[in-house]
Amino acid sequence: MEIDYGGSSFNRATLLFMRQSGKQISHRLILLGLLSALRVAAQNPEADPLGYYSQVGQKALAEGNYAQAETAYEKLRKLEPTVAEVHASLGLVYFQERKFSEAVAELRYALKLKPSLVQFESLLAMSLAESGQYKESVPGLDKCFRQSSDPVVKRLCGLQLQRAYTALDLDTKAVELALDLNKAYPNDPEILYHNARVFGNAAFLDIQKLSEVAPGSIWQHQAAAEAYESEGSTDSAIAEYRQVLVMDPRHPGIHYRIGRTLLARAATGKSQTDVLEAEKEFEAELQLDPGNGNAAYEIGEIHRSAGDLGGAQQYFQLALDQYPQFVEAHLGLSSVFLYEQKPALALPHAQAAVALDPGNEVAWYRLSQVEKQLGNVGEQNKAMAQFRQLHQAGLEKQAKKQMPAMSEVTKQVLDPEAKE
Numbered sequence: 001m002e003i004d005y006g007g008s009s010f011n012r013a014t015l016l017f018m019r020q021s022g023k024q025i026s027h028r029l030i031l032l033g034l035l036s037a038l039r040v041a042a043q044n045p046e047a048d049p050l051g052y053y054s055q056v057g058q059k060a061l062a063e064g065n066y067a068q069a070e071t072a073y074e075k076l077r078k079l080e081p082t083v084a085e086v087h088a089s090l091g092l093v094y095f096q097e098r099k100f101s102e103a104v105a106e107l108r109y110a111l112k113l114k115p116s117l118v119q120f121e122s123l124l125a126m127s128l129a130e131s132g133q134y135k136e137s138v139p140g141l142d143k144c145f146r147q148s149s150d151p152v153v154k155r156l157c158g159l160q161l162q163r164a165y166t167a168l169d170l171d172t173k174a175v176e177l178a179l180d181l182n183k184a185y186p187n188d189p190e191i192l193y194h195n196a197r198v199f200g201n202a203a204f205l206d207i208q209k210l211s212e213v214a215p216g217s218i219w220q221h222q223a224a225a226e227a228y229e230s231e232g233s234t235d236s237a238i239a240e241y242r243q244v245l246v247m248d249p250r251h252p253g254i255h256y257r258i259g260r261t262l263l264a265r266a267a268t269g270k271s272q273t274d275v276l277e278a279e280k281e282f283e284a285e286l287q288l289d290p291g292n293g294n295a296a297y298e299i300g301e302i303h304r305s306a307g308d309l310g311g312a313q314q315y316f317q318l319a320l321d322q323y324p325q326f327v328e329a330h331l332g333l334s335s336v337f338l339y340e341q342k343p344a345l346a347l348p349h350a351q352a353a354v355a356l357d358p359g360n361e362v363a364w365y366r367l368s369q370v371e372k373q374l375g376n377v378g379e380q381n382k383a384m385a386q387f388r389q390l391h392q393a394g395l396e397k398q399a400k401k402q403m404p405a406m407s408e409v410t411k412q413v414l415d416p417e418a419k420e
Helices: 008-031 049-063 066-079 084-096 100-113 118-130 134-147 151-167 171-184 189-213 218-230 234-247 254-269 272-288 293-305 309-322 327-339 343-356 361-374 377-399
Strands: none
Touching: 049 066, 049 084, 066 084, 084 100, 084 118, 100 118, 118 134, 118 151, 134 151, 151 171, 151 189, 171 189, 189 218, 218 234, 218 254, 234 254, 254 272, 254 293, 272 293, 293 309, 293 327, 309 327, 327 343, 327 361, 343 361, 361 377
């Protein structure tokens, strides 16, 4: 899979790099003493063609008039064919005009004439990548990304290097680079987009390889089941999970996944039978693994939803015995004690949930209800204010139709009166 990096941000950043470098080169030409009478003769191409075309090229490059810059620097190339800076300038112009093969030739010759022009090694590497010479581009792009102190150039080289790795089917290196790019540019939307494609491609290739090296294996069935579950194909997911149990009845986590899938199906079909079957699956998981706090929590939530507060308390506590920082179990217990009018018992669990997950709106709402039962009006208002702020942010996020993250357990939800 090849990734296209021809977006507008790439072009703007490249333009910035080119303008800065072009000015440096033109200044270098002046310092070399190629101009004899700058203020007068530079206006006359016949009197001083070097000075004239140097200034015209510099001005055109700074203004983004690349056709004029190309003409000027090609004239300079004929006049001074051994001046490395002229070839480097022309390489810059060709790059922006997307004449990448010509850019490669000029930049290579410039570096041959003057190896100290190291700032143009990165542009040469990007030109190689843009012209499809991915293998040749990798060393320069890697050096640029690892060593450049300019964040704009470093970013460009990173994106081009990722493109080269992907084109060369070096998927492991592409993933490693994506992780590095995430660290260097954590909030860059373009990088996040391309990294998502790299990660997705790597996952697809792993699943494809799994089907090749272990067709019909437990792991292939489990991978298929999880894929079906993620896309909402509950019947197919359950069938695949059950095939895993046929092959290994004690395979860990599978009864739990079947239970979760049954709950998902119950939520869409409103089937109480699915809920009862899900509870059996969670119980089966606890028989195999008594320390599975997620399974204990799900049973507790099923009992709470059915109004069996005693059973809910038992299983929520079992989950907390295994995982004391289990936010949803704390919220489940606080809800049970609230319904039982035992706010003093509910308070430490609501407070724990808020401390463990300050961005959880349900936790703040539960805390406000506990404080209300305790008669602590000031604390109730503080918690309610925090809830309202988070709730409004959640509504705005939902309005943007952001994809919700998959959850490992059933989340606690707001009480109906909270939504009024």
